[in-house]
Amino acid sequence: MTETFGPLSPALVLILAGLVLPLLRGWLRDGLFLIAPVLALVLVWALPLGPGLVVDWLGLQLVPLAPDRMARIFGTAFGLAAITGALYGVSQSQVTEKAAALVYAGAAQGIAFAGDLVTLFIFWEILAIGSTLVIWSNGHWRAGLRYALIHVLGGVLLFAGIAAEISATGSVGLQAIRADNFGRWLMLAGILVNAGAPPLAAWVADAYPKASWSGTVFLSAFTTKAAVLVLIRLFPGEPALLWFGLAMAVYGLAYALLENDIRKLLSYSIVGQVGFMLVAIGIGSPLALAAAALHAFAHILYKSLLMMAAGAILRSTGETRLSALGGLARAMPLTTVALVIGAFSLSAVPLTAGFVSKSAIMAALAEGRAAFFWFALTSISAGSFLYVGLKLPWFAMFRPGERREIAEPVWSMKAAMVLLCGTILAIGCVPSALEALVPEIADVAILTPDHVLFQLQLLIAASCIFVVLLPLLRPRAGTTLDVDWLWRELPRKVVAMWAPLSAPIGGAIAAGCEPLRVYWTGFSRRAVDNLSGASNWRTGKIAFWATALLATYVLIAAL
Known part of the structure; x- marks a missing residue:
């Protein structure tokens, strides 16, 4: 019908x-x-x-x-x-x-x-x-x-x-x-x-x-x-997603820590944060699926904000390499605030949307008794504060750098960033506002003193590690080798190596593939017969x- x-x-x-x-x-x-x-x-x-x-x-x-x-x-x-x-x-x-x-x-x-x-x-x-x-x-x-x-x-x-x-x-x-x-x-x-x-x-x-x-x-x-x-x-509940998600979270963290370009760093971060969602989907419980959806919701907000801040830097300076930036906070105060709020939300700092969504994921993992994945994602979440909450704002905005005559972005760009900043903070301060969309989080402990204190301890520990490892985390010009x-x-290197050997080896391969050629000829004829006969x-x-x-x-x- x-x-x-x-x-x-x-x-x-x-x-x-x-x-x-x-x-x-x-x-x-x-x-x-x-x-x-x-x-x-x-x-x-x-x-x-x-x-x-x-x-x-x-x-x-x-x-x-x-x-x-x-x-x-x-x-x-x-x-x-x-x-x-x-x-x-x-x-x-x-x-x-x-x-x-x-x-x-x-x-x-x-x-x-x-x-x-x-x-x-x-x-x-x-x-x-x-x-x-x-x-x-x-x-x-x-x-x-x-x-x-x-x-x-x-x-x-x-x-x-x-x-x-x-x-x-x-x-x-x-x-x-x-x-x-x-x-x-x-x-x-x-x-x-x-x-x-x-x-x-x-x-x-x-x-x-x-x-x-x-x-x-x-x-x-x-x-x-x-x-x-x-x-x-x-x-939902597909076991393979647990391991794919964990691999994505580790991959995103490792490459973001190494990356020099702001937008590439944030792109690697996308992979890592989607890994959190896949782990939750792999758990498959109603709370876990709701948490995955909620984290996708929050991620869209704070990653859009981070990309907006990166775009504002690119449009104003023509540069996105951390090694070539620095000292932008005074010239671009609104962009700096947007970058920090987006970075803090990704790092699950309390009173941000990311803290709400990651709390839901961790609660789902605890409910599902997935202790290994809980500890792994907790460590990776703290590690994300290293590259996006500390490394990115420090080297792009706060590190002493060359004085530049830079204007803030146009009004429409600023309005979009302000709108997202307000939404992220509103969700973080009033998590219950999301219960109409995701009622499963109603019983999740989010803004409780012990939960907030635990998260702050993780972030303080990550900050101490950043200070100690600052020379290693310093951005360097170059290209990160990926898969x-x-x-x-x-393929280009293989072709270049193959060229001198192609003549002598090609004849031997052709002789060895003769049975395959005969088979393919027969298969082709049968296929043509099927097609011509409308089979x-x-x-x-x-x-x-x-x-x-x-x-x-x-x-x-x-x-």
């Missing part, structure tokens, strides 16, 4: 606004850029919670708009990120970036409200297209291409997994499953690519800093958190060969 589309989706509002934006000029363009995210957030709360509308398409029961409590949590976070990002970037002259940013934000809302796997995949691909255009709009074509290829690979894996799931169950429902067969592992792998999980986590720090001062704010908010939402819906070297540099192929075979061919294309293009 096909029903009418009923309520308007927040996703469609943003995507249509993004498509119309290049056709407008002047104040009309800026007005639409600012109003569309506000209207989308209003719709997030105006939509009644319920099962959602059902559309019959090719015998599949699609649910393109399924408002529930989790959709409202992420829809609200995505809405706030779009509003503040648009306000911050309204002075951006690149129309392509603005249009792509609205489409990108709309795709994230589409994922939040998707009620079936097909709708999810459609918005998943729109998300990749929008984010790639945000990077390309700043002129970094190679970085955008690398980003796109990684997400093509993730999309292929997700598509193959969805195809296998539909073939096996006949259902497109978005429901909790376990990674207990090959198709579901493919689906999980595709989602983890977007989440920034190892071994492909390097794409975050490679691509995000290549966007403009305003584009990075949008990039930091949507892709990885949309993946977190999908993991909450599809794989992306394996597909960016290693039917199994869905599983189609998904497998589509995955293999597209993956081969991605690898060839990456070289």
Whole structure:
């Protein structure tokens, strides 16, 4: 049975606004850029919670708009990120970036409200297209291409997994499953690519800093958190997520401590903080899933604020290397305050949003008796204060440096930072205000004296370590070697080494591969016969060969 589309989706509002934006000029363009995210957030709360509308398409029961409590949590976070990002970037002259940013934000809302796997995949691909255009709009074509290829690979894996799931169950429902067969592992792998999980986590720090001062704010908010939402819906309690999450948290901490560039440091931090969310999803209890959603909510706020501060520094000085900065606090007081508040929230300093969300995660780990992960994440959380709460503000803002004639950012950038600072502090001071969104945290001890004292002791210990290790933590110019070297540099070195040996070895390989060539010739003839005879192929075979061919294309293009 096909029903009418009923309520308007927040996703469609943003995507249509993004498509119309290049056709407008002047104040009309800026007005639409600012109003569309506000209207989308209003719709997030105006939509009644319920099962959602059902559309019959090719015998599949699609649910393109399924408002529930989790959709409202992420829809609200995505809405706030779009509003503040648009306000911050309204002075951006690149129309392509603005249009792509609205489409990108709309795709994230589409994922939040998707009620079936097909709708999810459609918005998943729109998300990749929008984010790639945000990077390309700043002129970094190679970085955008690398980003796109990684997400093509993730999309292929997700598509193959969805195809296998539909073939096996006949259902497109978005429901909790376990990674207990090959198709579901493919689906999980595709989602983890977007989440920034190892071994492909390097794409975050490679691509995000290549966007403009305003584009990075949008990039930091949507892709990885949309993946977190999908993991909450599809794989709650999946044991593998515990270890993937812990690996991401360690990876993010280690590389952020080493990094010199502010925006790359914050990008590595994204991976680390998403790791906290994955660990909570791996626990899978109602409190843990709510805590993961709450931490995603808080992370979107404080990471957007941090990227705004970094963008303000870049726009005012043309520099983001800590080794080349210093002494900016007097010239940029508001930016300094924003940087410190965002850094303190990421470090879970009491009276900030990050303290509330990390307290919920730690309570979920304690409830689930996951002592090892509790101690590991507590240590990593204290370590994050080293790189973002101390290293970043000190070397960028407070360290004595060259005197510069620098003006504060334009009013719209300052207004966006003030709005986020107020929201982060309001959540930190009144955690009960979030109970309407996340009622599971009602019984979590947050602003209790013992909890606050314990957290302050961790932060004081981290401060002592920072003072002792200051010479080692001092930023140095250079390039941090990451795992992306394996597909960016290693193939070139292999090709260079192979060239002198290709002639003698090539003949031997050709002779050894003769049986394979004969087999392939026979297979090709059978495939042509199947196609010319209009024979039917199994869905599983189609998904497998589509995955293999597209993956081969991605690898060839990456070289």
